[in-house]
Amino acid sequence: MESISTQLTVTAERVAAEAAERVLTAREKVLAGGSVLVDTKSSETDVVTAVDRESERFVRARLAELRPGEPVLGEEDGGELADGGVTWVVDPIDGTVNFLYGYPWFAVSLAAQVDGVSVAGAVVEPVSGRRWTATRGGGAYLDGRPLRAGTPERLELALVGTGFAYDRERRTRQAGLVASLLGRVRDIRRGGAASLELCAVAAGWTDAFFEHGLNRWDWAAGALLATEAGAVVHLPGSAPDLGEDLTFAAAAPIADALRAALAEGGSARI
Missing domain, CATH: 3.30.540.10 (Fructose-1,6-Bisphosphatase, subunit A, domain 1)
Incomplete structure (x- = not known):
């Protein structure tokens, strides 16, 4: 049944x-x-x-x-x-x-x-x-x-997705956070659809995704996919060191390192 x-x-x-x-x-x-x-x-x-x-x-x-x-x-x-x-x-x-x-x-x-x-x-x-x-x-x-999330050996080899808010001032702060991360990862991707960015983590097409300011409908299905594929997922409100409204999904081997890098880059102040 x-x-x-x-x-x-x-x-x-x-x-x-x-x-x-x-x-x-x-x-x-x-x-x-x-x-x-x-x-x-x-x-x-x-x-x-x-x-x-x-x-x-x-x-x-x-x-x-x-x-x-x-x-x-x-x-x-x-x-x-x-x-x-x-x-x-x-x-x-x-x-x-x-x-x-x-x-x-x-x-x-x-x-x-x-x-x-x-x-x-x-x-x-x-x-x-x-x-x-x-x-x-x-x-x-x-x-x-x-689906299974990826297994990057370290953060420097991780392909990371992100997204930006519509508010101009917040976008500028987000750009600063991405700039702080660029030298610490393989590369950055920005596709413009959070649900699909989370699906990409689930498929191993990217190794992580983070974005501030998403609404429940943006992550409700995609975050479940990432979780069920074995990624480490933090939904808004669950990781205050990264900001109260950050959505985070990362392959397990680099999740802690990415979280630390985002915290160091000022994620909580975005």
């Missing part, structure tokens, strides 16, 4: 994949010369499109059919975590700026959480069709293939 968490993962993958198909159709129309309504949120560079909103409305409607009565927390229409029971956490397009520019690194991210802890999740890429899934205690997978 399937566990409840496994059933939730199946639902997360199904709904995220259906939403991803709709996002892909919208993208193809835009690339063919169509237009998409664009608005801004926290700043001129923090954008939301009509496709984001339509994708979230679709996810909410499908979950209401498949898992009636379970609340949804989403980037566009908000919501709250349930006190006990399952809450669904959705980012209808993670990497909206990439989507808007035609850059194919974006995804639909959907996780099921119980008491704020992810127990099931799926991240689906509309363009490539890749499906990343994880179940708490049941492993992490890419298109059904099990």
